[in-house]
Amino acid sequence: MLTTDRVAGGALVLLALFTLWESRRLPLGSLRQPGPAGAPVVLALVLLGLGAVLVLTGRRATALAGVGFPEWRHAVAILAVCAFAALALERLGYRATVTLALACLLGVVERKGIVFTAVFSLALALASFLLFDTLLRVPLPRGPLGL
Amino acid sequence: MAETLGNLAVGFGVALSPPVLFYAFVGCVVGTLVGVLPGVGPLAGISLLLPATFGLDATRAIVMLAGIYYGAMYGGSTTSILMRIPGEAASVMTCIDGYAMARKGRAGAALAIAAVGSYVAGTVSVVALMLLAPPLAAFALRFGPPEYFALLTLGLLVLAYMSSGSMLKALAMAALGLLLGMIGIDQMTGYFRFAYGIVELGDGIGVVPVAVGLFGLAEILATAGQPTPPEIVKPRLRELLPSRQEWRESAWPIGRGTVLGFLIGIVPGSAHIIASFVSYAVERKLAKRPEEFGRGAVAGVAGPESANNSATSGAFVPMLALGVPSGPIPAVMLAALMVHGVSPGPLLVTQQPELFWGFIASMYVGNVVLLILNLPLVGVFVNLLRVPYPILYPSILVFCILGVYAVNSSVVDIWIMLVMGALGYVLRKLDFETAPIVLGVVLAPMLEMALRQSLAMSDGRYAIFVARPISGVLLAGAGALVLLGLRPLVTRTLDWRARLALAAKGEEHP
Amino acid sequence: MTLARVCALVPCLLLAAAAAAQEPYPTRPIALVVPFPPGGVADLTARPVAAALEKVLKAPVGVVNKQGAAGAVGMQSVATSRPDGYTLLLALSSISIIPEADKLFGRPPAFTVDQFAPIALISADPTILVVPADKPWKTAKEFIEDAQKRPGQIAFSSSGVYGTLHMAMELLSHAAGIKLRHVPYAGAGPALTAILGGHVDALASGPAVVLPHIKSGKLRPLGGWGDKRVAALPDVPTFAELGYRGAEFYIWAGVFAPTGTPEPVLAKLRDAARAAVEEPAFKAATDKLETPIVFKQGEEFRRFFEADARRLGEGVRRVGKVETQ
Numbered sequence: 001m002l003t004t005d006r007v008a009g010g011a012l013v014l015l016a017l018f019t020l021w022e023s024r025r026l027p028l029g030s031l032r033q034p035g036p037a038g039a040p041v042v043l044a045l046v047l048l049g050l051g052a053v054l055v056l057t058g059r060r061a062t063a064l065a066g067v068g069f070p071e072w073r074h075a076v077a078i079l080a081v082c083a084f085a086a087l088a089l090e091r092l093g094y095r096a097t098v099t100l101a102l103a104c105l106l107g108v109v110e111r112k113g114i115v116f117t118a119v120f121s122l123a124l125a126l127a128s129f130l131l132f133d134t135l136l137r138v139p140l141p142r143g144p145l146g147l
Numbered sequence: 148m149a150e151t152l153g154n155l156a157v158g159f160g161v162a163l164s165p166p167v168l169f170y171a172f173v174g175c176v177v178g179t180l181v182g183v184l185p186g187v188g189p190l191a192g193i194s195l196l197l198p199a200t201f202g203l204d205a206t207r208a209i210v211m212l213a214g215i216y217y218g219a220m221y222g223g224s225t226t227s228i229l230m231r232i233p234g235e236a237a238s239v240m241t242c243i244d245g246y247a248m249a250r251k252g253r254a255g256a257a258l259a260i261a262a263v264g265s266y267v268a269g270t271v272s273v274v275a276l277m278l279l280a281p282p283l284a285a286f287a288l289r290f291g292p293p294e295y296f297a298l299l300t301l302g303l304l305v306l307a308y309m310s311s312g313s314m315l316k317a318l319a320m321a322a323l324g325l326l327l328g329m330i331g332i333d334q335m336t337g338y339f340r341f342a343y344g345i346v347e348l349g350d351g352i353g354v355v356p357v358a359v360g361l362f363g364l365a366e367i368l369a370t371a372g373q374p375t376p377p378e379i380v381k382p383r384l385r386e387l388l389p390s391r392q393e394w395r396e397s398a399w400p401i402g403r404g405t406v407l408g409f410l411i412g413i414v415p416g417s418a419h420i421i422a423s424f425v426s427y428a429v430e431r432k433l434a435k436r437p438e439e440f441g442r443g444a445v446a447g448v449a450g451p452e453s454a455n456n457s458a459t460s461g462a463f464v465p466m467l468a469l470g471v472p473s474g475p476i477p478a479v480m481l482a483a484l485m486v487h488g489v490s491p492g493p494l495l496v497t498q499q500p501e502l503f504w505g506f507i508a509s510m511y512v513g514n515v516v517l518l519i520l521n522l523p524l525v526g527v528f529v530n531l532l533r534v535p536y537p538i539l540y541p542s543i544l545v546f547c548i549l550g551v552y553a554v555n556s557s558v559v560d561i562w563i564m565l566v567m568g569a570l571g572y573v574l575r576k577l578d579f580e581t582a583p584i585v586l587g588v589v590l591a592p593m594l595e596m597a598l599r600q601s602l603a604m605s606d607g608r609y610a611i612f613v614a615r616p617i618s619g620v621l622l623a624g625a626g627a628l629v630l631l632g633l634r635p636l637v638t639r640t641l642d643w644r645a646r647l648a649l650a651a652k653g654e655e656h657p
Numbered sequence: 658m659t660l661a662r663v664c665a666l667v668p669c670l671l672l673a674a675a676a677a678a679q680e681p682y683p684t685r686p687i688a689l690v691v692p693f694p695p696g697g698v699a700d701l702t703a704r705p706v707a708a709a710l711e712k713v714l715k716a717p718v719g720v721v722n723k724q725g726a727a728g729a730v731g732m733q734s735v736a737t738s739r740p741d742g743y744t745l746l747l748a749l750s751s752i753s754i755i756p757e758a759d760k761l762f763g764r765p766p767a768f769t770v771d772q773f774a775p776i777a778l779i780s781a782d783p784t785i786l787v788v789p790a791d792k793p794w795k796t797a798k799e800f801i802e803d804a805q806k807r808p809g810q811i812a813f814s815s816s817g818v819y820g821t822l823h824m825a826m827e828l829l830s831h832a833a834g835i836k837l838r839h840v841p842y843a844g845a846g847p848a849l850t851a852i853l854g855g856h857v858d859a860l861a862s863g864p865a866v867v868l869p870h871i872k873s874g875k876l877r878p879l880g881g882w883g884d885k886r887v888a889a890l891p892d893v894p895t896f897a898e899l900g901y902r903g904a905e906f907y908i909w910a911g912v913f914a915p916t917g918t919p920e921p922v923l924a925k926l927r928d929a930a931r932a933a934v935e936e937p938a939f940k941a942a943t944d945k946l947e948t949p950i951v952f953k954q955g956e957e958f959r960r961f962f963e964a965d966a967r968r969l970g971e972g973v974r975r976v977g978k979v980e981t982q
Contacts, residue, residue: 004576004577004578005316005577007577008316008319008574008577008579009319012319012322012323015323015326016326019326019341022341026333026338026340027336027338030607031607032602032606032607032608033599033602033603033607034598034599034602035336036333036335036336036338036340037340039329039591039595039598040326040329040340040341043322043325043326043329043591044326046322047319047322047323047326050315050318050319050322051319053315054315054316054319057315061578062578067576067577069576070372070373070374071368071369071370071371071372071373072372073372074368074371074372075368075369075371075372075569075572078364078367078368078371078540078544079368079565079568079569081544082364082544082548082561082564082565082568083562083565085548085561086548086558086561086562086565089548089552089558089561090558094549098545098548098549101541101544101545101548102541102542102545105540105541105544106537106538106541110537110538110541112537112538120538124542124545125545128545128546128549131180132181132184132549132553136177136180136181136195136196136199137196137198137199138181138195138196138553139556139719139720139721140549140552140553141556142686194694194695194696194722195695197695197696198695198704198720201704288850288853288854288855289854290854291851291854291856292840292856331726332726332727334817334818334841334843335818335841336818336978337758337762337818337819337978338762339762339764344764344765346725346726346729346730346733346767347725347726347730348726349725349726349727349729349730350724350725350726415847415850415854416843416847416850465850469853470869470870471846471849471850471853472846472849472850473846473847473850478696478844478846479694479695479696481696482695482696482697482700482701483696485701485865485945485946486701486704486942486945486946487945488944488945490868490869490947492868492869492870492872492873493869493870493873493875494869494872494873495869555723555724555725556721556722556723557723557725557730596843600840600841600842603812603838603839603840603841604812604838604840604856604857606809606838
């Protein structure tokens, strides 16, 4: 039966195997002088062992079917907005990016009114920029036209 | 002693003069503002605001930086307690019990305890700094790579006491964290490890995006979409202050956290985040009801917050006594001194007594200012919880992005936060705790570096770890801890974790 | 507003930006990228430079710290930014080391030196060799003779493998025919802490950082890497004087623009840099840092830069990959 522990354990085993495979390109070194691959290989082996134990003993953990993901739509939407912010921040500048990201979350995801969304998004973006960039001189990215 | 008091009087004369006091106050306010940003703690706070002090004269600049430094530290606990978003990496442990307290309507109490704990730790460690700096600094310098390795090994063992769930799962998460900590340039040989051509990964994945992602973003992901927003008991005004019992339960943790944090802090290069992890583990080990940890134990807020604060002050010991940049925060402070034409070094105290004692005195003053500033703010902050979650979380998200970006001006850090947020969300669903991952990410590079530096020093001979007295003692302590941990296997008594699991089963199948 | 509409707005904004480019330089704020954290040598040099440039160019010049990977992150970001004179770089000597190290490991370089057009050299600080005062060596000669007798036994700390402090020591080792044991640390600060704690026997360092410890008697200076003696330490000979040729090494700071920046803009920046270093405020600021201004520009800077890059390139190749059996 698939349980939470088994899924997680399996994923850890895969990650450990992947790390071992990727470490092949780095010199392992010796015990007296461990190379760049030394520590990753040891840790991957430890992780491999722990993951395997999790898979073997995970029979009694919660069944995977019992874990609900009712909020996955929201989660994906929020992650998408984060990704947009990461892509846009240094291209569009802080103020434009934050206004758009907030508008998207408030207007599209949370379905707030259009006036509230626009005013709140713009106000938060401009106010936080004013506080941190202008007053406290924490440099935030500016977009085209110095926006 | 009399001389010290006389000097301190001179220092207070400087620190309490109206213009200097004004800059201390400005520093505290500004530091709090920046410190409230997720991920921005004292280090990022003073690095970000350092340029703003270049226009001032040396004493004012240093006093203002001290204010910023304390402000950022106090500000760090606020978002951790209210929203489970680590205000700085070292507040991760505060997130766990502080947020659990907030959900029970004790947000005000948690904030007040954190502020008072920080105040006590800050003040006590300044006293220690003033009286004990020279002998302690000489001792601290004896910590080379072998000693550091032994200390970190001891820190790693603490893991076993950190999690409330199964030990196996906690260890697996720690191993995952340690492995994630391997990403980046190998500092001993210059090889790029697991960076796949992304230059920004050269320094590894930073602890700030990891902490904010695993705790803050994961919390938002798990909460935002729930059909009914999380029930947070809105506190009434008279419930804002901690109850007498809460005070009693946090008094000792604050004391222990202060001493522990200070001692860990004076070791060159040690991260104050380790102090808060160790303090949490110690408090849980000593607690009468360890099962309360993770569900809103006040000691789980008081201990780590105090430890975190005094560790950062402890880092000033080698800087003030010897002029050595023994950690990132002292390094920035020394740079600030150099900009103002003060050559930092062992002669600083005798050459610039007003500056040195003014700095010490303004650390006292800064702590008082922040306590006065923060206690009334508790009421204001708690009211943030009244904002409906659908409006609150997009705003928090923006501040997470802003904070994570500001620390390094790096978009890659936002991506790391995103990945860690998704990972944290899934792990939460699978019932895994994520705090050990953060500890692993912090410890891995230091532990590996210390091991390999030691071996480079000794030409590959492991005897260096036992031949040097401090590291020998520390490793012996670590060995003793392991033996103690194995005892239940031999004597077959159930420890509290197993008892807890049995009790939980009993509830499920009556 | 739908997501689709929001996305449609984006290209419009970008087009508007492109149209605004045709005006005399500079019309908007200039970013001076420092690839190291605030408070480091580069940052402390960059801030007065930015302030002075701002006065001369009459446009805001902001310092942006883009740290990471020993400076490679910030350098790469400038190398690939638009060559319009609005993104400048303040780099240290490591700018010529990083591409060599990338080449050594056979990885695609983060950037190459020809992606930068040199504008001006601001400072060049020779490193000096210090040892703990309780060690027996009183002169550079004694130190080197002892190192020849015990190859690989005398340990030195550095700011990191292939870092500036490592390369300085490597150039000396090669010139003097000695072999030292290298213990890299994570930065110049920890490297200094290590020698003060007595965990290593020697360190190459910029003079400003170690002067207070020399004055207090904790460290002893043995020699300098410059072509002239350091003003604050007139009794400390240079290695060139002692007959170790080819060991010359400076931690220098210079301003660069991405290659392809129009010549008129470069010329304007070079003139601005010359005027900037003559600003009294700039002189006062650098005096406090005890870093002497060494100004070079144009052809002179290019020659210095190329000679330095050649020496360091050879140094990196000689060190090779750190051996692991």
